Amino acid sequence: MEKPAELEFAHLLFGGLAFVLFLSLAIVLFIMLYQRKLHRQQKDMQDQALAYQKNLTSIVVRSQENERERISRDLHDEIGVSLSAAKLYINQIQYENSPTEMMRLAGDASGIIGNIVQDIRQIAQNLSPLILENFGFRQAIHMLMTRIQAGGIRTECYIDFDTTLEKETELGLYRIIQEASGNALKHANPSLIEVSLTQENKLLLLLISDNGSGFDYQKTDLTKTTSMGLSGIKIRAELINGQLSVNSSAITGTEILITIPVTA
Numbered sequence: 120m121e122k123p124a125e126l127e128f129a130h131l132l133f134g135g136l137a138f139v140l141f142l143s144l145a146i147v148l149f150i151m152l153y154q155r156k157l158h159r160q161q162k163d164m165q166d167q168a169l170a171y172q173k174n175l176t177s178i179v180v181r182s183q184e185n186e187r188e189r190i191s192r193d194l195h196d197e198i199g200v201s202l203s204a205a206k207l208y209i210n211q212i213q214y215e216n217s218p219t220e221m222m223r224l225a226g227d228a229s230g231i232i233g234n235i236v237q238d239i240r241q242i243a244q245n246l247s248p249l250i251l252e253n254f255g256f257r258q259a260i261h262m263l264m265t266r267i268q269a270g271g272i273r274t275e276c277y278i279d280f281d282t283t284l285e286k287e288t289e290l291g292l293y294r295i296i297q298e299a300s301g302n303a304l305k306h307a308n309p310s311l312i313e314v315s316l317t318q319e320n321k322l323l324l325l326l327i328s329d330n331g332s333g334f335d336y337q338k339t340d341l342t343k344t345t346s347m348g349l350s351g352i353k354i355r356a357e358l359i360n361g362q363l364s365v366n367s368s369a370i371t372g373t374e375i376l377i378t379i380p381v382t383a
């Protein structure tokens with residue numbers, strides 16, 4: 120028969136062992152659960168990143184499609200129609216007997232063809248980043264504003280920054296200015312469009328504003344395939360590491376601000 124002290128010791132030993140075993144199991148279980156949670160969180164994050172990437176890709180593809188549609192519309196509406204008119208005038212010449220009338224028709228046709236040349240130059244300039252190569256970023260923006268001014272709307276352009284920008288950033292900003300000022304012309308009926316590109320310490324600030332009719336940005340559906348301009352601005356801003364903010368109302372008009380961190 121065992122002595123009570125030995126029995127107590129055996130109890131303690133088994134109790135202790137059971138406790139250690141339980142504790143170890145609890146720790147192993149905790150680690151397993153924690154790892155599983157961590158894994159799930161990582162997977163969620165990966166899924167989110169993937170979804171974002173997919174969304175971005177689809178927006179980029181859609182905006183490329185939209186750009187193509189715009190080019191085809193420009194070619195059809197501006198070039199196609201003008202060429203048909205010029206062809207009509209030139210055709211008409213063979214049926215005319217009066218030299219004065221022939222000269223008038225030829226003059227008209229030549230005038231139309233002159234406009235076509237300008238239109239093509241304009242379309243090419245809008246499309247090609249070559250304008251940045253040929254004239255430089257600042258000059259290209261001034262030229263864009265001058266072209267708008269030639270259409271009868273006052274423009275102000277203020278460019279003052281010190282940092283050297285990457286080519287990609289310059290192209291992104293140029294495209295944003297093109298779209299934002301184009302939107303002002305297309306939708307807002309403003310009397311003034313302003314572009315300012317300035318620097319505050321390590322931030323580059325691009326502000327494009329118009330004093331037109333404004334719109335409700337919060338209610339604008341950026342996923343709509345028919346209007347890709349604003350989502351294009353958002354994507355371009357993100358791609359060049361910039362932050363976009365849009366302020367618009369019927370009283371103030373529209374302000375589009377992009378801020379980009381730069382090395383001062």
Ligand SMILES: Nc1ncnc2c1ncn2[C@@H]1O[C@H](COP(=O)(O)OP(=O)(O)OP(=O)(O)O)[C@@H](O)[C@H]1O
Nearest residue numbers: 302303306307333334339345346347348349350373
């Ligand atoms: N400066 C602005 N003033 C007033 N309304 C604007 C302005 N910019 C955008 N909007 C409004 O926001 C909408 C979306 O603009 P967005 O540039 O995305 O598309 P869009 O100009 O209609 O078409 P797209 O740019 O694809 O040719 C416009 O249809 C217009 O109603």
Ligand SMILES: [Mg+2]
Nearest residue numbers: 298302348349
């Ligand atoms: Mg637009």
